[in-house]
Amino acid sequence: MGELLEKCTAAKLAAQKMARVSTVTKDNALGAIAKALVERTDEIIAANKTDLENARKNGIREAMIDRLTLTPERIKGIADGVLEVKALSDPIGEVTGMWKRPNGLEIGRKRVPLGVIAIIYEARPNVTADAAALCLKTSNVSILRGGKEAIASNTAIMKIMQDAAYSAGIPEGALNIIEDTSRETATQLMKMNGYIDLLIPRGGKGLIKSVVENATVPVVETAAGNCHVYVDGAADPDMAEKIVMNAKVQRPSVCNAAETLLIDKAIADEFVPRIFKALQAENVEIRADEKSRAIYSENIAKATDEDYYTEYNDYIIAVKIVDGVGEAIEHINKYNTKHSEAIVTDSYERAERFLNEIDAAAVYVNASTRFTDGFEFGFGAEIGISTQKMHARGPMGLEALTSIKYIVRGNGQVRG
Amino acid sequence: MGELLEKCTAAKLAAQKMARVSTVTKDNALGAIAKALVERTDEIIAANKTDLENARKNGIREAMIDRLTLTPERIKGIADGVLEVKALSDPIGEVTGMWKRPNGLEIGRKRVPLGVIAIIYEARPNVTADAAALCLKTSNVSILRGGKEAIASNTAIMKIMQDAAYSAGIPEGALNIIEDTSRETATQLMKMNGYIDLLIPRGGKGLIKSVVENATVPVVETAAGNCHVYVDGAADPDMAEKIVMNAKVQRPSVCNAAETLLIDKAIADEFVPRIFKALQAENVEIRADEKSRAIYSENIAKATDEDYYTEYNDYIIAVKIVDGVGEAIEHINKYNTKHSEAIVTDSYERAERFLNEIDAAAVYVNASTRFTDGFEFGFGAEIGISTQKMHARGPMGLEALTSIKYIVRGNGQVRG
Numbered sequence: 057m058g059e060l061l062e063k064c065t066a067a068k069l070a071a072q073k074m075a076r077v078s079t080v081t082k083d084n085a086l087g088a089i090a091k092a093l094v095e096r097t098d099e100i101i102a103a104n105k106t107d108l109e110n111a112r113k114n115g116i117r118e119a120m121i122d123r124l125t126l127t128p129e130r131i132k133g134i135a136d137g138v139l140e141v142k143a144l145s146d147p148i149g150e151v152t153g154m155w156k157r158p159n160g161l162e163i164g165r166k167r168v169p170l171g172v173i174a175i176i177y178e179a180r181p182n183v184t185a186d187a188a189a190l191c192l193k194t195s196n197v198s199i200l201r202g203g204k205e206a207i208a209s210n211t212a213i214m215k216i217m218q219d220a221a222y223s224a225g226i227p228e229g230a231l232n233i234i235e236d237t238s239r240e241t242a243t244q245l246m247k248m249n250g251y252i253d254l255l256i257p258r259g260g261k262g263l264i265k266s267v268v269e270n271a272t273v274p275v276v277e278t279a280a281g282n283c284h285v286y287v288d289g290a291a292d293p294d295m296a297e298k299i300v301m302n303a304k305v306q307r308p309s310v311c312n313a314a315e316t317l318l319i320d321k322a323i324a325d326e327f328v329p330r331i332f333k334a335l336q337a338e339n340v341e342i343r344a345d346e347k348s349r350a351i352y353s354e355n356i357a358k359a360t361d362e363d364y365y366t367e368y369n370d371y372i373i374a375v376k377i378v379d380g381v382g383e384a385i386e387h388i389n390k391y392n393t394k395h396s397e398a399i400v401t402d403s404y405e406r407a408e409r410f411l412n413e414i415d416a417a418a419v420y421v422n423a424s425t426r427f428t429d430g431f432e433f434g435f436g437a438e439i440g441i442s443t444q445k446m447h448a449r450g451p452m453g454l455e456a457l458t459s460i461k462y463i464v465r466g467n468g469q470v471r472g
Numbered sequence: 473m474g475e476l477l478e479k480c481t482a483a484k485l486a487a488q489k490m491a492r493v494s495t496v497t498k499d500n501a502l503g504a505i506a507k508a509l510v511e512r513t514d515e516i517i518a519a520n521k522t523d524l525e526n527a528r529k530n531g532i533r534e535a536m537i538d539r540l541t542l543t544p545e546r547i548k549g550i551a552d553g554v555l556e557v558k559a560l561s562d563p564i565g566e567v568t569g570m571w572k573r574p575n576g577l578e579i580g581r582k583r584v585p586l587g588v589i590a591i592i593y594e595a596r597p598n599v600t601a602d603a604a605a606l607c608l609k610t611s612n613v614s615i616l617r618g619g620k621e622a623i624a625s626n627t628a629i630m631k632i633m634q635d636a637a638y639s640a641g642i643p644e645g646a647l648n649i650i651e652d653t654s655r656e657t658a659t660q661l662m663k664m665n666g667y668i669d670l671l672i673p674r675g676g677k678g679l680i681k682s683v684v685e686n687a688t689v690p691v692v693e694t695a696a697g698n699c700h701v702y703v704d705g706a707a708d709p710d711m712a713e714k715i716v717m718n719a720k721v722q723r724p725s726v727c728n729a730a731e732t733l734l735i736d737k738a739i740a741d742e743f744v745p746r747i748f749k750a751l752q753a754e755n756v757e758i759r760a761d762e763k764s765r766a767i768y769s770e771n772i773a774k775a776t777d778e779d780y781y782t783e784y785n786d787y788i789i790a791v792k793i794v795d796g797v798g799e800a801i802e803h804i805n806k807y808n809t810k811h812s813e814a815i816v817t818d819s820y821e822r823a824e825r826f827l828n829e830i831d832a833a834a835v836y837v838n839a840s841t842r843f844t845d846g847f848e849f850g851f852g853a854e855i856g857i858s859t860q861k862m863h864a865r866g867p868m869g870l871e872a873l874t875s876i877k878y879i880v881r882g883n884g885q886v887r888g
Contacts, residue, residue, distance in 0.1 A: 072805055076829065157850055161839055170861045171831070249684065253861045268665065272685055274693075274862045295884040302886035389488055411879050413492065415587070423577055423882025432887070433878070434573055445586050445669045445875035446690045447863035459861035462849070463827050466839025468711040470718035471848070 060244055063199060063232045064172070064251040070229030071171045071197045077226065079146040085224035086142035086189060090135040092220040093185065093213070097131045103212035104181070111205055123180050124206055134185045134213075141189040144436045147454050148195045164463040169195035171253035173457065174245055175439075176201045176267060178259035181209035187258075188217055188231050190439050194457040197230045199252070201245055203259075204237035211235060246271035253459075254447075258440050261367075276447055276456075278440035281311030281395035282367045283425045286384040286410070288401035289322030293330065295422060296400040300331055302424040303398065305338045309369050311441060312396050312428040316364055316374040318384045319348065324377045328352050335373060344375040364391045381406040385413045392416060394443050396425040417443060417450035476660055479615060479648045480588070480667040486645030487587045487613045493642065495562040498608060501640035502558035505608075506551040508636040509601065509629070513547045519628035520597070527621055539596050540622055550601045550629075557605040560852045563870050564611045580879040585611035587669035589873065590661055591855075592617045592683060594675035597625040603674075604633055604647050606855050610873040613646045615668070617661055619675075620653035627651060662687035669875075670863075674856050677783075692863055692872075694856035697727030697811035698783045699841045702800040702826070704817035705738030709746065711838060712816040716747055718840040719814065721754045725785050727857060728812050728844040732780055732790040734800045735764065740793045744768050751789060760791040780807045797822040801829045808832060810859050812841040833859060833866035 093100070104126040111121050147167050154164040173196045177183045184200055191198035202210040214233040222228050234241060246255060246267060255275045257267040267275055285303050287296040303314035319327055328351045335342055343359040344352070363374040364387070378384045381399070388397050398420035399410040407421040418428045428451060430438025435453030442448045448456035509516070520542040527537050563583050570580040589612045593599045600616055607614035618626040630649040638644050650657060662671060662683060671691045673683040683691055701719050703712040719730035735743055744767045751758055759775040760768070779790040780803070794800045797815070804813050814836035815826040823837045834844045844867060846854025851869030858864045864872035 072829075072831065075831070155850060157848070161843060163849060269688055274691075274860055276862070292884075298884060298886055306887055407881075413488075415488065415491070416877070418878040418880055420880045421882060423880055423885040424887055426887035427577060427880065427885070428878075432573070432577075433579060434571060444690055446692070449876050450878050460865050461832070462834040462844075462866050464834055464836045464839055464843065465823075466837060468708075468714060469839040469843070470714055471722055471840055471842040 059236050060234060060241055060248070063234065064248050066229035067172045067197045067199055067232055068251050070227045071169070073227035074195045074197055074230050075169055077195060079148075081225045082146065082192060082195065083142050085192060085221040085226045086138055088220040088224045089185075089189065089217050090138040090142070092216045093131060093135040093138065096216050097128050099216065100126055100131055100209065100212045101128070103208040106208040107206050116205065120179055120205070124209070126181060126209060130182070134182050137182070137186055138189045141193050141437055144193065144454060146193065147458050152460070159469050160467065161469055162465045166461050166463055167455075167458045168461045170457060170459045172197045172199060172251060174199040174201065174248075174252045174255045174273070176242055176245065176255065176257050176259070176263065178203045178263060179205050181206045181213060183258060184210045184213045184233070185217065187439060188214065190437055190454065190457060192221065192226065192230065194454050196457055197232070199232045199234065199245070201234040201242055202237070207235065207237050243270050246273060249273050256440055276440070276442050276452070277444045278442055280367060280393045280443055281313070281441075282316070282365065282391060282393045283312060283314045283396045283398075284316045284318055284388050284392060285314045285398045285400065285425065286318040286378070286381070286388070287320060287323070287327060287331075288381060288384075288399055288403060288406055289320040290403040290406065291320075291323065291400040292402060293323070293327060296327065297331055297334055299398065299400050299422070299424050301334055301338065303426055304335065304340060304373050305371065306424075306426055308371050311367075312425050313369070314373070314398075314425055315366065315368050316376065316391070318376050318378050318387060320381075320384070321347070321377050321379055324348065325351060328377070332356070339371055341372045342375060343372065345377060347377040348375050367393065381409055385410065389413075389415050394445075395441070396420065396428040398423060398425050417441070475652050476650060476657055476664070479650065480664050482645035483588045483613045483615055483648055484667050486643045487585070489643035490611045490613055490646050491585055493611060495564075497641045498562065498611065499558050501608060501637040501642045502554055502605060504636040504640045505601075505605065505633050506554040506558070508632045509547060509551040509554065512632050513544050515632065516542055516547055516625065516628045517544070519624040522624040523622050532621065536595055536621070540625070542597060542625060546598070550598050553598070553602055554605045557609050557853055560609065560870060562609065563874050568876065575885050576883065577885055578881045582877050582879055583871075583874045584877045586873060586875045588613045588615060588667060590615040590617065590664075590668045590671045590689070592658055592661065592671065592673045592675070592679065594619045594679060595621050597622045597629060599674060600626045600629045600649070601633065603855060604630065606853055606870065606873060608637065608642065608646065610870055612873055613648070615648045615650065615661070617650040617658055618653070623651065623653050659686050662689060665689050672856055692856070692858050692868070693860045694858055696783060696809045696859055697729070697857075698732070698781065698807060698809045699728060699730045699812045699814075700732045700734055700804045700808060701730045701814045701816065701841065702734040702794070702797070702804070703736060703739070703743060703747075704797060704800075704815055704819060704822055705736035706819040706822065707736075707739065707816040708818060709739070709743055712743065713747055713750055715814065715816050715838070715840050717750055717754065719842055720751065720756060720789055721787065722840075722842055724787050726842075727783075728841050729785070730789070730814075730841055731782065731784055732792065732807070734792050734794050734803060736797075736800070737763070737793050737795055740764065740767060744793070748772070755787055757788045758791055759788065761793060763793040764791050783809065797825055801826060805829075805831050810861075811857070812836065812844040814839060814841050833857070
């Protein structure tokens with residue numbers, strides 16, 4: 057508890073000072089950070105080597121090792137990301153409304169920092185720079201708690217960021233990393249009420265679950281994505297194939313990739329063979345319902361109810377033939393994680409119905425679910441994708457890291 | 473668990489249907505509810521009699537009994553409150569932004585219901601109608617869990633609301649009350665992840681604490697208010713007295729009443745005797761620091777550090793003399809609950825500094841803290857006052873009961 061309490065206390069003090077730091081100072085600090093990350097690449101590479109050696113010793117699988125590996129090019133990419141955050145406009149201080157009451161009170165609503173934001177994340181060390189830069193840009197203090205696999209890399213990156221930021225006028229205590237990567241410390245962090253204004257978990261299902269169950273501080277849940285593409289009877293089959301393939305195979309490991317394909321029975325006889333062949337050509341394993349197996353081949357694996365609930369994040373897709381847009385909506389609202397859902401159709405009425413009735417952060421007509429992303433949405437940044445409905449939903453840009461404050465100017469008003 | 477799981481399941485189903493109910497149907501239902509509450513006043517009074525008898529039997533104190541008591545006039549007041557909610561404009565469906573991306577995707581951001589809102593509250597039965605009406609207006613399903621003291625009244629009010637709403641076309645399951653008032657059921661309700669999109673506690677410190685510690689569903693914390701008035705050296709003493717007295721004694725039991733008075737040492741010699749006499753004339757107990765006791769009288773009770781942390785909700789005030797606006801801000805940011813804070817001053821520079829540096833939902837210059845309220849702010853309604861920074865801060869009107877959904881229209885876009 058020593059390190060955690062000490063850093064949380066420093067963070068809370070720094071948050072008060074951060075609320076007064078100017079945009080110019082923040083942007084100068086982000087510029088200095090980007091420069092320092094490139095200049096001190098050797099230190100980061102050396103630390104990363106330690107992490108990689110430990111990973112190999114612990115038999116971590118190759119895909120993870122790739123995520124963990126830093127090269128000068130990747131570090132340049134991280135520094136460029138910091139410069140992109142620098143280039144965004146500062147939301148803090150923006151007045152989002154102002155009105156006068158009959159008693160003469162003038163009420164203004166102003167964007168202010170949330171205060172202290174804690175982020176618990178897994179392997180990838182780029183999240184360290186990314187998350188700390190977004191918090192700094194929005195005058196928030198960050199407390200990062202990364203996974204033990206990347207702790208040497210994360211600590212090296214954070215040290216460089218702290219040096220550069222504090223030299224540029226950012227108050228000490230505004231950027232923090234918890235070096236103790238034990239599970240106990242993570243759980244304590246989730247319960248630091250009074251110190252932490254928002255906790256964002258970034259990682260797999262296990263991490264999200266642990267945060268939701270243990271946290272007593274406010275949380276935004278992120279990232280579980282059991283996304284669907286529904287190919288309607290009125291779809292252009294070429295467009296449908298293009299969208300299904302993009303949503304499934306362009307990057308299957310991410311949360312906005314499709315996991316289940318729903319096909320309108322009206323076009324199943326033609327579309328099932330076509331799309332199954334295309335999927336198999338890309339080595340996608342198909343788990344299908346009885347009807348589509350009957351159309352295509354009994355050699356295809358059977359989909360269970362469990363399959364429809366599963367976010368594979370892999371070259372696997374579940375398939376079901378449905379009786380039109382109504383059953384598609386019903387299926388999706390039952391099995392989805394409220395992330396991203398798409399319909400392919402040329403029917404105006406069915407498109408509108410799908411947009412209105414699907415319960416998800418992002419609902420698409422004739423486009424791939426893969427676009428749910430802060431950059432693709434034009435926010436210029438992303439701290440995560442919220443799958444809950446309160447505070448922020450969908451891709452979280454800078455505004456999701458702000459709160460509001462009411463400023464009330466009077467001339468002696470009292471309540472009667 | 474039987475009743476709770478059954479009602480949560482029904483609520484979740486109803487939430488999907490509620491998302492499609494028109495404004496006209498919702499407003500008709502609110503009109504029908506108001507009418508039915510008045511027409512069936514006798515039923516409510518009879519149920520209330522049961523609650524009152526139990527309360528007397530259990531030796532509940534008189535102030536609580538007054539809060540619990542319903543009369544035909546109070547029921548008329550509750551019905552009028554429902555009509556006020558009806559008269560507000562419907563935020564659901566409002567498009568709060570729409571833009572086109574370079575790839576041709578059109579992205580719109582639309583206000584949607586949160587889904588299922590649970591409210592755990594204490595004695596006053598008017599909260600039942602109030603909270604259910606606000607949820608209905610915003611197409612949310614409500615699950616109310618009131619205190620055992622008012623359970624007969626709450627159940628009677630809810631029964632009448634359900635009858636009226638369902639007859640007017642609101643889907644069954646959209647309005648719910650948990651009749652089991654055991655603590656275990658309340659705790660289970662706080663953990664119904666997957667069923668509840670937002671939980672709002674309305675009540676005393678004990679309730680809020682229990683919700684923050686136990687809830688795994690998303691919560692908005694409400695209502696703790698340790699509010700301050702700072703009388704600056706440049707204040708008009710008449711205005712300062714008027715504001716201090718209003719903030720303290722106009723209604724001491726509420727969260728936006730002042731609990732601590734800070735006085736600039738520059739005017740302490742004149743202002744302390746004046747305001748202490750005025751407070752004592754209203755039977756306010758003063759707990760003061762050494763300096764103000766030395767100015768006024770050693771007979772005044774000494775303020776402890778604990779006093780400065782306390783929300784009395786009573787005719788008690790803590791007092792401290794400070795060395796100008798800087799120490800006032802420091803004191804407030806240390807001891808406050810981020811609710812409402814006021815400065816009385818004629819100095820432009822100190823007013824601006826106070827507005828910028830105080831961390832609270834509402835910050836006032838030359839006005840009473842008592843104005844922090846959805847009605848006083850012009851929102852036309854209030855479901856509570858959030859003292860957290862995420863999702864909603866300060867008075868929560870209809871918009872605080874909404875989420876957003878991104879609607880994306882394409883013509884075959886896939887991600888490269």
